[in-house]
Amino acid sequence: MDELIKISTMPIRAKPYQHQVRTYEFACRLFGLEGGGIKSRGAALLLEMGCGKTLCSVAITGALRRADKVKRVLVVAPLSILGVWEEEFSRFADFPHTVTVLKGTSVKKKEQLLTAAVQGEHLQIVVVNYESAWRLENELKAYDADLIIADEAHKLKEGRTAQSKAMHHLGDAARYKLLLTGTVITNKELDVFSQYRFLNKEIFGTSFFAFRNCFFDMAGYGGYVPVFKESMRDDFLQRLHAIAYRVTKTECLDLPEITEEVRSVALEEKAVKVYKNLERESYAELACGEVSTVNVLTKLLRLSQLTGGFITDDDGSAHPISTAKLDALSDIIDTVMSDGKKLVIMARFVAELDAIQDLLDKKTSATPPSVAASKTEKRKYGTFRRIRFAVCLLVRSRQRDSA
Structure with missing residues (x-):
C-alpha cells in the first residue's frame, strides 16, 4: 500500500506495528480524511486474531473525531469481549471520550443508553452485544451513531437472523462503519453477502437472491445447493477487497511470537x-x-x-450457578471455528470440563469429528495435532505442563 497518501499521526498512546499503521491509513483513505473524497463509508479490517484489530479501530475512531466527523459511536461485539473494548479505549485512546457498556436487564440497558446520549461534549461510545442490539434496535436508532463498529463480524453471516437484520438497518443510517473479523470468507463465499450488506450495500447490493444468482449456480438434488461460479471469482474478489484490508500473522514480521489477552467476565x-x-x-x-x-x-x-x-x-x-464464563468461551469457540483455527482449553474442575465438553458437542454435532478432548490420556495431544478437522483440545489445568 505504498501509494497511500501520508496520513496524520495515529491518535493513540502506543507505538503501533507497521501493519496497524497501514490498516489505519487504508481506512482513513476510504473515509476521505486526507482529501480525495469519500471512497466508501464502510471499511473491513480483515486482521487475523492477535494482529490488533481493536487498536486500529480505536485509532480510526480518533481520526474521525479529530476531523469532526463523529460524535457518537456504537460498538457491537460478542458478550465475551465487551469489557475488552472499554479497556482498550481507556488504555490507547489519545482523545477525550466516554465509554458506556450496556449491562443488566433490557430496562437498565435502555436507561444507560439514554444517559449516554446526553453526556457532555466528549465523544460518546456505547458498547453492546449482538444479542441485545436487535432487541434494542429502536433505541439504538434513536441514539443515532455516526460510526458503527461490528466486531467479530462472522456473527452477521446469516442474513436472515434478527441480529443481522437489525445491524443492516442500523448500518444504513450510520455515516461510517467498520467491520472487524479474522476472515470475511468463513469457508463460504455465501457468508459475505450479509456482512457487506451491513458494511456497504453498493458492493453486493441489497438482494440476497440477486447476489446468489450472480455468483452461484444452484446444483444438487432439487437445485438447492449453491455452488460458486469460478468464472466470477475475480469480480467477486475485486469487489470484496475494494473496501477491505487483509493482514495475516505470517505477514507481521514485527509481532511478538506470543500475544496475550485477558478477558474479564462479569458474573450474574x-x-x-x-x-x-x-x-x-x-x-x-x-x-x-x-x-x-x-x-x-x-x-x-x-x-x-x-x-x-x-x-x-x-x-x-x-x-x-453461573454460565458467564461458559457464554464467553462460546463466543471464543465460534470465532476460532469460523477462522478455521485450532483451540486448546485448560480448565481446573471436572464439572467445568464436562460443561465445556457438552458445549463443544453441541457446536460440532453437524461437522466432521472435531473435538479431541482428554482429561488423562497424553496420547490424545498427538492425535489433536494430526487430525485436520480437530477444533479443540480440552485439558485439565494440572496436565498443562505435559500438554
Whole structure:
C-alpha cells in the first residue's frame, strides 16, 4: 500500500506495528480524511486474531473525531469481549471520550443508553452485544451513531437472523462503519453477502437472491445447493477487497511470537451474591480464630470453582450457578471455528470440563469429528495435532505442563 497518501499521526498512546499503521491509513483513505473524497463509508479490517484489530479501530475512531466527523459511536461485539473494548479505549485512546457498556436487564440497558446520549461534549461510545442490539434496535436508532463498529463480524453471516437484520438497518443510517473479523470468507463465499450488506450495500447490493444468482449456480438434488461460479471469482474478489484490508500473522514480521489477552467476565447477580456470602463466611471464621491452612485452601477452592460456574455442596455434588464464563468461551469457540483455527482449553474442575465438553458437542454435532478432548490420556495431544478437522483440545489445568 505504498501509494497511500501520508496520513496524520495515529491518535493513540502506543507505538503501533507497521501493519496497524497501514490498516489505519487504508481506512482513513476510504473515509476521505486526507482529501480525495469519500471512497466508501464502510471499511473491513480483515486482521487475523492477535494482529490488533481493536487498536486500529480505536485509532480510526480518533481520526474521525479529530476531523469532526463523529460524535457518537456504537460498538457491537460478542458478550465475551465487551469489557475488552472499554479497556482498550481507556488504555490507547489519545482523545477525550466516554465509554458506556450496556449491562443488566433490557430496562437498565435502555436507561444507560439514554444517559449516554446526553453526556457532555466528549465523544460518546456505547458498547453492546449482538444479542441485545436487535432487541434494542429502536433505541439504538434513536441514539443515532455516526460510526458503527461490528466486531467479530462472522456473527452477521446469516442474513436472515434478527441480529443481522437489525445491524443492516442500523448500518444504513450510520455515516461510517467498520467491520472487524479474522476472515470475511468463513469457508463460504455465501457468508459475505450479509456482512457487506451491513458494511456497504453498493458492493453486493441489497438482494440476497440477486447476489446468489450472480455468483452461484444452484446444483444438487432439487437445485438447492449453491455452488460458486469460478468464472466470477475475480469480480467477486475485486469487489470484496475494494473496501477491505487483509493482514495475516505470517505477514507481521514485527509481532511478538506470543500475544496475550485477558478477558474479564462479569458474573450474574445471583452468582455474585453467593460469592460474597462465601467471602463473608471466610472473614467471619478468620475473625473468630476458626481458621486453618486446610480451611483457607478449601474456601479459596470453592470461590475459584464458583467463578467457573459451579458450587459444591457438603456431599461433594457440583451444582451449576453461573454460565458467564461458559457464554464467553462460546463466543471464543465460534470465532476460532469460523477462522478455521485450532483451540486448546485448560480448565481446573471436572464439572467445568464436562460443561465445556457438552458445549463443544453441541457446536460440532453437524461437522466432521472435531473435538479431541482428554482429561488423562497424553496420547490424545498427538492425535489433536494430526487430525485436520480437530477444533479443540480440552485439558485439565494440572496436565498443562505435559500438554
